[in-house]
Amino acid sequence: MSIEPMKIFFKEIKEPVTTTMIGNYAVAGGVTQTDPDVICAFPITPQTQSVEGLSDVVHQGRLKAAFVNVESELAAISFSTASCAAGARSFTATASQGYLLMTEGLPMAVGWRLPLTMMISARAFNSPNLSIWNAWEFTETNSEMGWNCIVSENVQETYDAAILSVMISEDSLFPTMFVHDGFIISHSVQKLTLIPDETVLKMTPKKPRDTIDPSNPGTWGGIVTPSYFMEGRKNLDEAKKPVLSQMREVFKTFRKETGRDYNLIETYNLDNSSKIAFCTMGSMCGNIISWMTKNKDIGLIKVRAYRPFPYEELRKIIEEHNIEKLIILEKSDSLNAMLPPFSMSIASALYPLGTLFRSFIVGLGGRDVTRDEFDIAKKKIVSVTDMKGELYQYLGVRETKQKIYGVD
């Protein structure tokens, strides 16, 4: 009774077809359709099936790509970066500790302006225990190196993100990572609609760009003295500025071709009676939207583009809808800072507006986030009148055997 999860991608997809699939295989399918030349990754739970699925389509002959087995994530990012510099369309994927092992290779993909794409199946870093379950490790480190980063809520979105990332990478000439919550999305079976191959190829043409070229030899990434380094950095900074508007254009093209509407930040029910909104990203948005069917007096701001962070867009949304208070939910913490990392980005955006907010740390290491957390966060924000005291709080954690922290 052999089941071939990637069977649907073995043949050309001629028209939009609805199927059911886990997040990782959906990503493998999306990547297949973008016709990559090199796939190089090292398996790590919960990312594994994405690369497994790709090995299936390569083995079966549907995808003419080099599927490269390597010994570690550091080798995977090095190989992907190098092949991308040589002109290949490259894909890699990782999670958690693998992402940390990749760290050394991450900045150069940015520096060389390579349109590399990477999937991250968000999983906690091992500290103080080993955990294979979901948390937002990608916000806790490496997010200022210059990779673009988009976050998906469900299987449909992560499939689309596999294609969107290639579009964003090729347009901005910066590497792009797309993230879904490990296990919660990577291993859930959901319905999704596939895009015809022809449409995907139309949206992701292989455009000419600077590559390593024997007929035009050069030194890539050679050492420079203090007399030159800053100019390179400023050059990158300038190149990064138009990326958000390039992303907007990509979303527009995608909407035109598929009818699916994406944006840097998406909003739900912001013109509500309480002028309060949740602000978060990833799979938790789905939980909140379901909960909102019974809690119509609260809104939701869903951040899709985490890097570059759409500061101005967020300010515009808050001002336009007169949002007075924000409840920020995030699956990462900071043991040092005043706020956890995702909240820090929001706080910087809110600074000129003075919007009140509190940050809640939930769902670390796969702890489920349910209506209980949303109810209590909503209750807590009502009494907030200033920005004094501790600005963040853990929710859904046991204080003692009998008591849940922060719950009376």
Next chain:
Amino acid sequence: MLTAEQLKEVLKENVINLRFHARGGQGGVTASNLCVEAFYGYGVCQPMFGAERMGSPTESYVRLSANDDLVRTNEQVYAPHVVAVLDPSLLGEIDVTAGLAKGGWLIVNTVLNQVEIQDVVGRKDINIGTIDATRIALDVLGRNITNTIILGGIIRVMPIFSIEALGDAIMRRFKGEVAAKNIAAIKQAIEETCVYDIGKDPDFTVDTKVPWQQVFPGLPGYKEVDKAGVWYCDEDVIEMGSGLVNTGSWGEYDMIWDEEKCTDCAQCWYICPDFAIIREKGEDGLWHMKGIDQFHCKSCQNCLEVCPVEAISKKLKQGPASCAAPEN
């Protein structure tokens, strides 16, 4: 029991939750996937997140509704309306009715009758469907895979999707002959399901999740953790770890130790991944083998292979755990 039309009405503004209990290799996750594929509306299927091993108890969850906002949540399923048990040996090992709503349905692959099942699970406020899926599987499919057959039981007691839709989903997933056999088996299962209806249906509008159950109240809190990430051996605060897992129920074989032949060389003790070789220090100050811990032995057979004097042998387990044979 609700008709297909009544259920359609319910599903417009409510969610129906299902939970499948199986053993690794029996295809519980495939069964829940098929539910989502066969259902006309929106559906999500989640396996119990974590590592699955051959023969270990597995769970998977399904959430179905015609309103896409309601199934958009990625929460786990806490309060199922239907629980399907693919392997009867799980009844004694796991609380299969945990969270099952009053008036909900428990569908079991078993030869026991409904009253006996009621006693085993200790619930009188639920409806029960029983089906000898193992026999149907052996008759029709020729092998003991009950995952599709149990879906026939679900169609019988709660027709949330039709046999035609399920047949289509199976055709998409399996190859021709296998698909046809599975569909035939499901049809037989619908006929043969024994129904014990208490005359009450679950209230789909009530949320029966216990508040904060996802936080596992009762386990030590952050203030009670001595040193984060470290479990000292003399501590009994942390009630977790593999010591508590009945890995013994996963295996296909009972491992048998022959005291006469054993030379106490301890090679099996070193190789056993589950510390299932019991040793004791004798009066002579040396360690002697005392037996095999059946609660933890999952019959990986490493000891059998390593033993130089053939003091360890194996015997096929009687009963359902031996069904969890690998798919070919």
